[in-house]
Amino acid sequence: MAKITVNKDLASERAKCEFNVEELTNYLDGGRENTARRRRMEDKVLSVKELRDEIPEEYLSHKEKYENAIRKAVLFYKVQKSLDDPNQSDHERIRNSYRSTITSAIFKDNSPLTLHIVMFIPAIIGQGNDEQREYWLKRAKNMEIIGTYAQTELGHGTFLRGLETTATYDPATEEFVLHSPTLTAYKWWPGGLAHTANYCVVMAILYTKSKNCGIQPFIVQIRDEETHMPLPGIKLGEIGAKLGYNTVNNGFLGFDNHRIPRDRMLMRNAQVSKDGTFTAGANSKLTYGTMVYVRVLIVNNMANLLAKAVTIAIRYSAVRRQSKLKPEDPEPQILDYVTQQHKLFIGIATSHAYSRTALWLWDHYAKVTSELNAGKLDNLPELHSLACCLKVLSSVDAAVFVERSRLACGGHGYMLSSNLPQTYGLVTPASTFEGENTVLLLQVARSLVKAWQQMLNGRQLAPSMAYLADQKQLDRWDGSVNGIIRAFQKVARGKLAFSVANFEKYQKMGLSREDAWNKASVQLTAAAESHGRAIVVQVFKTETDRIASSLSPPLRKALDQLVELFTLYWALERLGDLLLYSPLSEVDVRDMQARYEELLEKIRPNAVGLVDGFDIRDEILNSALGAYDGRVYERLMEEALKSPLNAEPVNSSFHKYLKPFMQGKL
Numbered sequence: 316m317a318k319i320t321v322n323k324d325l326a327s328e329r330a331k332c333e334f335n336v337e338e339l340t341n342y343l344d345g346g347r348e349n350t351a352r353r354r355r356m357e358d359k360v361l362s363v364k365e366l367r368d369e370i371p372e373e374y375l376s377h378k379e380k381y382e383n384a385i386r387k388a389v390l391f392y393k394v395q396k397s398l399d400d401p402n403q404s405d406h407e408r409i410r411n412s413y414r415s416t417i418t419s420a421i422f423k424d425n426s427p428l429t430l431h432i433v434m435f436i437p438a439i440i441g442q443g444n445d446e447q448r449e450y451w452l453k454r455a456k457n458m459e460i461i462g463t464y465a466q467t468e469l470g471h472g473t474f475l476r477g478l479e480t481t482a483t484y485d486p487a488t489e490e491f492v493l494h495s496p497t498l499t500a501y502k503w504w505p506g507g508l509a510h511t512a513n514y515c516v517v518m519a520i521l522y523t524k525s526k527n528c529g530i531q532p533f534i535v536q537i538r539d540e541e542t543h544m545p546l547p548g549i550k551l552g553e554i555g556a557k558l559g560y561n562t563v564n565n566g567f568l569g570f571d572n573h574r575i576p577r578d579r580m581l582m583r584n585a586q587v588s589k590d591g592t593f594t595a596g597a598n599s600k601l602t603y604g605t606m607v608y609v610r611v612l613i614v615n616n617m618a619n620l621l622a623k624a625v626t627i628a629i630r631y632s633a634v635r636r637q638s639k640l641k642p643e644d645p646e647p648q649i650l651d652y653v654t655q656q657h658k659l660f661i662g663i664a665t666s667h668a669y670s671r672t673a674l675w676l677w678d679h680y681a682k683v684t685s686e687l688n689a690g691k692l693d694n695l696p697e698l699h700s701l702a703c704c705l706k707v708l709s710s711v712d713a714a715v716f717v718e719r720s721r722l723a724c725g726g727h728g729y730m731l732s733s734n735l736p737q738t739y740g741l742v743t744p745a746s747t748f749e750g751e752n753t754v755l756l757l758q759v760a761r762s763l764v765k766a767w768q769q770m771l772n773g774r775q776l777a778p779s780m781a782y783l784a785d786q787k788q789l790d791r792w793d794g795s796v797n798g799i800i801r802a803f804q805k806v807a808r809g810k811l812a813f814s815v816a817n818f819e820k821y822q823k824m825g826l827s828r829e830d831a832w833n834k835a836s837v838q839l840t841a842a843a844e845s846h847g848r849a850i851v852v853q854v855f856k857t858e859t860d861r862i863a864s865s866l867s868p869p870l871r872k873a874l875d876q877l878v879e880l881f882t883l884y885w886a887l888e889r890l891g892d893l894l895l896y897s898p899l900s901e902v903d904v905r906d907m908q909a910r911y912e913e914l915l916e917k918i919r920p921n922a923v924g925l926v927d928g929f930d931i932r933d934e935i936l937n938s939a940l941g942a943y944d945g946r947v948y949e950r951l952m953e954e955a956l957k958s959p960l961n962a963e964p965v966n967s968s969f970h971k972y973l974k975p976f977m978q979g980k981l
C-alpha cells in the first residue's frame with residue numbers, strides 16, 4: 316500500500332493532542348465493539364467500487380443525477396442488508412446506527428429511498444394494525460414495494476386540519492374514494508414520490524356517513540408493480556430542482572376519484588367498519604406519530620452533519636496559512652486566529668451536545684412508545700413537546716454552524732469540491748421539514764403555557780418542565796456550568812412568565828384568546844427557545860458526566876472543556892436574557908468572557924484530535940479541504956481538472972459566439 320504523506324502542519328497538530336483519539340471515537344460510538352462494528356460496515360460498503368461515482372455528481376444533469384442515485388441506492392441497500400444483524404431489535408438497530416454516516420459516502424445529496432426507510436416503514440409500524448403490519452411490513456422490508464409518506468400538499472404543509480385530499484368511504488363497495496378536489500390539494504414534496512415509489516402512505520381527511528372524521532393514514536398503490544406506470548386516477552410527477560435534496564426525487568400526486576379497498580386505511584388507532592361506522596382512536600394525535608419519530612431522529616442527523624462540516628473546516632484551518640500575526644514570523648495557520656477558534660470550536664461542542672441529547676431523546680422516545688403500545692398515553696404530550704423543541708434547536712444550530720464552517724474556509728469553502736455547500740443543503744431544510752421551526756416552537760409554547768397553569772394549580776409537572784416550579788432564587792452567580800444551567804432555567808421560567816402575563820394582558824384588553832396568542836407569539840417562541848436551551852445544556856452536562864466518568868483523565872478533561880465552552884458560548888450569546896433574569900453582574904460578564912477565551916486557548920492544541928475523534932473517513936467527508944492527509948491544494952486542483960470544461964483547450968462557443976462577437980461580426 317502506498318504510504319500516505321500527511322501535511323506537516325496536520326501531523327504536528329496530531330502530535331500535540333493531549334488525549335487518545337481512539338478513546339474519544341470509542342466514547343462517541345458507545346464502546347470499542349461498536350466502533351469496530353461501524354468500521355467493518357464502512358469497509359464493506361466502501362469496498363464496492365460500483366458505489367463510487369466516476370464523474371462528480373455535480374457535473375451530471377438533473378435526470379442523470381436521479382438515475383445514478385437509483386443505481387447506487389439499490390446496490391447500497393443490498394450491501395447494507397447483507398450486514399444486518401437479525402438478532403437486533405429495531406430499537407437497537409437504530410440506536411447502534413446513530414453514528415453511521417456511510418450514506419453520505421454514496422450520496423452527496425441524499426438517497427431517493429430515504430423516505431421508504433425513514434417514514435414509510437415507520438408509518439406502517441406506528442399506524443397499521445397487527446394484520447396490516449404483518450402483510451405490509453414484510454413486503455416493504457423485502458423491498459418488494461417502495462413507499463413514501465405523502466402528507467404535505469401544495470396549499471398546506473403546516474396546518475394539517477386544512478389538508479384538502481379526501482378519502483370518502485363507500486359502504487356499497489367497501490372502498491375509500493381518494494380525491495384531490497383542487498390544485499392546492501395535490502400532494503407536494505414527498506421524497507421518492509416522483510418516480511421511485513409504487514406505494515405511499517397518504518394522509519387524507521376521512522369522510523364516512525357524511526361526517527369529517529379528521530386526518531387518517533391510507534396505504535395507497537400509485538404505480539403498477541410490473542410496468543411502474545401510474546395507476547388510473549393517479550397523477551404523478553417531480554417537483555423540480557431545489558437548493559439541495561436533488562437526488563431525493565420529491566414529487567407531486569393528485570387523485571381523481573381513485574378507489575382503494577377498506578383495509579387500506581391503516582387502522583391501528585382509528586377504524587372504519589364495513590358499514591362505515593367510525594371508531595376514533597384513544598387520542599387523535601397518535602395519527603401524527605410518524606412525525607414525532609422523525610423529529611427525534613433529526614436531532615442525531617444534525618449532530619452528524621455538523622461533525623462532518625466542522626471536521627472539514629478544522630483540518631483546513633490547520634493546513635491553511637494566511638496573513639501575519641507578527642511581522643517577523645511566517646504566516647500562521649489560520650487556526651491560530653482566536654476569531655477562527657471562536658467560529659469553529661463551538662461547532663465541535665455543538666455536535667457533541669446534540670449527539671448526547673439525541674441518544675437521550677431516543678431512549679426516552681422508546682420508553683414512551685412502549686407505554687403507548689400498552690395503552691398508557693400520559694407521557695405523549697411531553698414527548699411531543701421535547702421532540703419539537705430539540706428538532707428545532709438542533710436544526711437551527713446545525714445550519715448556523717455548518718454555514719459558519721463554510722465561511723471559515725474562505726473562498727475554497729464555496730467550492731462544491733469542499734462538500735460544504737452540499738452539507739448546508741442537507742441541514743437547512745430540516746428547519747422546514749417535519750414541522751416548520753416557528754410552528755413547532757409554538758407547539759412547545761403551548762405545552763409550556765399549559766404547564767404553567769398546572770403549576771399554579773399545584774399539579775406535578777412533566778420531568779423536563781419540573782424546573783418551572785422551582786421558585787428558589789438564584790442568589791449568586793458562581794460562573795460554574797451547573798450555575799449557568801440553573802440560570803438558563805431561570806431565563807426560560809422568566810420569559811415564560813412574561814409571555815403568559817402578556818398573553819393574559821392582551822385578553823384582558825379585549826382581544827380574543829387567538830388574537831392574544833398571536834400578539835404574544837414572538838415572546839412565546841422566545842420562551843420556548845429558552846426552554847430548549849435549558850434542556851440541551853442540562854442534558855449535555857449530565858449525560859457527559861454519567862458516561863464519561865470511566866474515561867481517562869485527559870479525555871475527560873477535553874470533554875469537560877467542550878461542555879463548559881458550549882455553556883459559556885450560549886450564556887454570552889444570551890447575555891441580555893441573563894442580565895434580565897439572573898443575578899449576573901458586569902464583572903461576571905467580563906469573567907465569563909475571559910474564561911471563554913481561556914477555553915479557546917486550552918482547546919486549541921486538541922482541535923484536530925477532537926475532529927479526528929469523530930472518525931469520519933475521507934470517502935464520507937468527500938471534501939478536498941477536509942481529507943485526513945491535508946493535501947488541500949493538490950486535491951483542489953485534482954477536482955478542478957475533473958470539470959468537463961477542462962476536457963478541451965478551446966470550447967466550441969469561442970468559434971460560435973465569442974470570436975465573431977469580438978471581431979464585430981455578431
Ligand SMILES: CCCCC/C=C/C(=O)SCCNC(=O)CCNC(=O)[C@H](O)C(C)(C)COP(=O)(O)OP(=O)(O)OC[C@H]1O[C@@H](n2cnc3c(N)ncnc32)[C@H](O)[C@@H]1OP(=O)(O)O
Binds near residue numbers: 433472600609754
Ligand atoms: C431525513 C429526514 C427526511 C424527512 C423528510 C421530510 C418529511 C416531512 O416533512 S413529512 C411532513 C411533516 N409535516 C409536519 O410536520 C406538519 C407540521 N404540523 C403539525 O404537526 C400539526 O399540524 C400541528 C402540530 C402544527 C398542529 O396540528 P393541529 O391538528 O392543528 O393541532 P391543534 O393545534 O388543533 O392541537 C394541538 C394539540 O395537539 C397536540 N399535538 C400536536 N401534535 C402532536 C403530536 N405529534 N403528538 C402528540 N400531540 C400532539 C398539541 O400538543 C396540542 O395539545 P393540547 O395543547 O393539549 O390541545
Ligand SMILES: Cc1cc2nc3c(=O)[nH]c(=O)nc-3n(C[C@H](O)[C@H](O)[C@H](O)COP(=O)(O)OP(=O)(O)OC[C@H]3O[C@@H](n4cnc5c(N)ncnc54)[C@H](O)[C@@H]3O)c2cc1C
Binds near residue numbers: 744
Ligand atoms: C426537503 C424537503 C423534504 C420534504 N419531504 C416531505 C415528505 O417526504 N413528505 C411530506 O409530506 N412533506 C415533506 N416536506 C414538506 C414539509 O413537511 C413542509 O414544507 C413543512 O411542514 C412546512 O410546511 P409549509 O411548506 O406549508 O410551510 P408554511 O406553513 O406555509 O410556512 C411558511 C411560513 O408561515 C409560517 N406559519 C405557518 N403557520 C403558522 C402558524 N400557525 N403560526 C405562525 N407562523 C406560521 C411559518 O413559520 C413560515 O414562516 C418536505 C419539505 C422539504 C423542504
